[in-house]
Amino acid sequence: MSKKLLLISILAALSLSAHAQDRLYANTFSLSDVELLDGPFKHARDLNGQVLLQYNMDRLLAPFLKEAGLTPKEACFPNWEGLDGHMGGHGIARTTRPRT
Numbered sequence: 001m002s003k004k005l006l007l008i009s010i011l012a013a014l015s016l017s018a019h020a021q022d023r024l025y026a027n028t029f030s031l032s033d034v035e036l037l038d039g040p041f042k043h044a045r046d047l048n049g050q051v052l053l054q055y056n057m058d059r060l061l062a063p064f065l066k067e068a069g070l071t072p073k074e075a076c077f078p079n080w081e082g083l084d085g086h087m088g089g090h091g092i093a094r095t096t097r098p099r100t
Contacts, residue, residue: 036042062072 036045056074058072058074059077062074062076065072066076
């Protein structure tokens with residue numbers, strides 16, 4: 001009897017949780033509805049894209065390939081040593097200069 005009660009309680013909690021998320025984010029919109037006009041945000045976005053395109057892709061992907069058990073084509077960026085594929089990208093923009 002207690003297993004049935006526990007199962008019902010869990011299902012009820014999951015159901016209430018799903019409805020709470022709908023109410024929490026009821027005013028969302030699609031990113032395709034947003035257009036950046038000339039200004040600091042568009043400048044930052046464009047500059048970010050230019051900087052990211054300057055990175056050596058083989059070095060950028062090295063920790064992810066290593067995590068997947070594949071042989072990287074290039075060595076990791078120095079500050080990425082010992083990091084797994086997920087954690088590898090968190091500090092790159094602040095700590096590593098791009099190579100061309």
